[in-house]
Amino acid sequence: MTNQQSHADGTASEEEIRFLSMRAQGGFGTVVTCAMYVQQDGKAWQGQMGISEDAHIAGLRKLTEAIRAHGSLSIAQLFHAGSRADASLNGGRVWSASDIFHPAKGHQIAVEGCEEDIQGVIQAFERAAIRAAEAGFDGVEIHAAHGYLIHQFLSATTNRRTDQWGGDAEKRRRFLKEILNAVQKHLKGQLVVGVRISPEDFSFFSGIDFDESLETAQQLFTLEVDYVDISLWDALKRPNKYPEGPPAISYFSQLRGSSPTLLRTAGNIWTHEQGDQLFSLGTDLLAVGRAAIAHHDLPKRWASNLALHYPPYSAEHLMREGLSMPFVRYMKRWPNFVKEEIALNEQ
Template sequence: MNPTYKLLFEPFSFRNGVSLKNRIIMAPMTNFSSNPDGTVSDSEVAYYARRSSGVSMVITACTFVTANGKGFQGEFAGNSDEMIPSLKRLASAIKEQGAKAILQIFHGGRECPSDLVNGDVVSASAVQSERSGSNVPRELSDEEVQSIIRDFGEATRRAIEAGYDGVEIHGANGYLIQQFFSPHSNRREDRWGGSIEKRLSFPLAVVDEVQKVVNEHAKEPFIVGYRFSPEEPETPGITMADTLVLIDALADKNLDYLHVSQTDFWAKPRRGVEDSRTRLEIIHERVGDKVPVIGVGSIYSAEDAGRAIQTGLPLLALGRELIIDPDWVQKVESGKENEIETKIDKNAQDRLVVPDPLWQAIVNSPGWFPGV
């Protein structure tokens, strides 16, 4: 191995005692490839197994915790005990290759396509997303909010029973948890909205519920992480200043990690703070030693990863690059980083073991993957 990349391969231990063999994680990516009944498909299992032997931890695509939280065609389900065998199948496939398996749990809120939730699109408030083709959601009642919080806990219990090593609470990318924190989507005037402290109530209640379930059901250390998007483009919307309030609160929750969702590792704040550093540098300094931060965003080459890990972040997640080259980790570890592919080979679907719905999305979305 090139000594430049030695840091990427140092073991890492979470405070709960769970150890990772290296610092490289597979980022959660929607793959649109589950069966119509919500079970994990054969092609999905093969896709994950193909990418699980080099990385130390795999964070799955999001799984919906409530029937009206399904955000994507071909998303796998975690909303009933009937799904435990399906969830277990995926966890086993990942763990058999030597990686820790983390189930990402989520509710799509106002971003759910109407036809996937029987027309019942819900959110913190009846405020339409600015995404084209979106629906005006129905505002959740207090009772429904509490029910969804419990659903996150129940999905966590299923993850434990299915053999996962942890869960990642999906509080990013404009979905329901973020919708409660955002001043764009949350215009409530009850205990779940209004001031920034009240907008924090739902995300923190989900964290509390998940941790309570882990304490009650997990027989061994179980990872709980939280993913968030640092800023929103909308006005009003989440600014970097809001995110500092969020991560202060999350850092006090004894979480195992925070995972920043962004497309560029080196992105700088757009508004809310006057700071020339990257968002990740600001976030990492802010939480200090309280909670490890996972950095992500357009890391393709070994050089990209080497530069990123030198910033002091303990963990890096690769997303698109592990689809482009499933052997990325092994190539760096064996000193063959010059052989890494950094552009998608449009003739290599079978070789790369990518399910057809995901492959079609990749090759028909210019600009999403290098090489398309």
């Protein structure tokens, strides 16, 4: 849900508040923010919303109040970009689980984080969770997917450490668990706490073994996380590792057993028929991205069997759905989502 329409200092803009509150008005039970950076050195984009400073709270409170006014829950998605941070936005230093060299760029893009970096960002997630509560959010989601910092620690490709934070899967998992412990210390039983993971490799996100992801989920179930989100990019796909098996989400629903943790999934969900199929496979919650960007009232359309509009979209359509022009320009990065006649420099 990245959109680049917040202010340069990370405070929530009126455009962001309008976009998200329109989804609440359109019938979504829960509205999850874009990835909000918990620390300045984890900022990834110009116009990204932040939750790293107390100065961010006032704008976020306006956001949660607008969402609540339409009867929906609000979830703050907490993240640090790690090696995917924008060096120009954070003083030039980018760090990750290990040194990362970018072959295409021909230079190192991240240095290995030291113990001070690691402990500092764990505390930053903790403080961000406290701010989320102060801002009136109903919950927080720890973003451990999509190649960002926590994912970089989970990955055997990007985490080559030999200390307590790297090595076997359990040591690579420690960073996530320490962050979760810090957040739950303040919020467990008061706010919803969820975790989002990528269960397998996708695009340039590598080093994630499907069976290790099942182990990660099992531990999250045991730690009584309120929900675990399995981000698949195609919610009904079979695992890459087991192409002859059932859909990937089935492995997680079977593993959960009697745990009260809810299971959410995401990935190319457009129709209520897909949703019904996912519910039959053990999913409790559906996370919708691109279809929700194009239809602020998607749940109402599903309930009434109203027709959907499919991409590519005109700028006029997307702006009627609550997107500002920076968001429209950003969505041109997704192939065939925005009609070609829209110029990147349109105002």
